[in-house]
Amino acid sequence: MNIAAARNMTTTAEGVETLEQRELLRTLGCTEMQGYLFSAAKPGAEVRKLFGTRPEIVAAVA
Numbered sequence: 790m791n792i793a794a795a796r797n798m799t800t801t802a803e804g805v806e807t808l809e810q811r812e813l814l815r816t817l818g819c820t821e822m823q824g825y826l827f828s829a830a831k832p833g834a835e836v837r838k839l840f841g842t843r844p845e846i847v848a849a850v851a
Contacts, residue, residue, distance in 0.1 A: 791818045 793800045802814045805824035814822055831839070 793820075794818045 801821040
C-alpha cells in the first residue's frame with residue numbers, strides 16, 4: 790500500500806497521455822488522472838456545456 794492510500798488521500802496525476810500510463814498509475818494506486826488521454830484542454834464555455842452547468846454557478850466557483 791502506498792503512503793497516500795494508507796492515509797486515505799486523493800492522488801492526481803497530470804499529463805496522462807497513453808493507456809499504458811493510465812494502467813501503471815492505477816496499479817500504483819493513483820485515484821484521479823487528467824490529460825490528453827481523457828480530453829484536450831477546452832475553453833471555460835465548452836467545459837460548462839459538457840457538464841450542463843449554469844454559467845453563473847461556474848463563475849462563482851472559478
